[in-house]
Amino acid sequence: MSLYDEVGGTAGVKAAVAVFYNRVTADDSLAPWFEGVDLSRLKAHQRAFLSAALGGPELFAGRDLEHAHAGLNITPEAFESVVQHLATALHDLGASDEAVARVRERVEALRDRVVALQPTD
């Protein structure tokens, strides 16, 4: 079974987006990135994130992530927080520990394309 199916297919993913979205927007530490981004773009972002995480069939067009996040200065901590909210959302919706671990792996693989490069000195 694909990861996508494992978290409940289309209905499960919709529920996960809603819960994930609520968690991210309620997190004050993430407000510097998401405050002022309009609602429909924010929802599109959560869908893109989840699609990348799940590798759903047609959901993620694989847009250039470096380009999308260039200049946003996304910190490792912010990245962690977003991943953690996703893991918690999936867990709360009944995804197995194994499925959540696989989701984390998939998202981790994209970290270097999203998190800003830090100066080395």
Ligand code: HEM
């Ligand atoms: C694997 C993780 C991520 C994926 C797959 C992802 C995906 C995307 C995509 C596809 C876009 C372009 C949206 C568009 O122009 O239509 C985007 C933009 C953006 N992302 Fe991410 N993102 C990830 C992680 C993050 C994180 C951790 C943050 C902040 C903490 C973040 C904040 C933003 C912001 C603020 C934008 C611009 C929003 C806008 O104005 O539309 N992203 N992301």
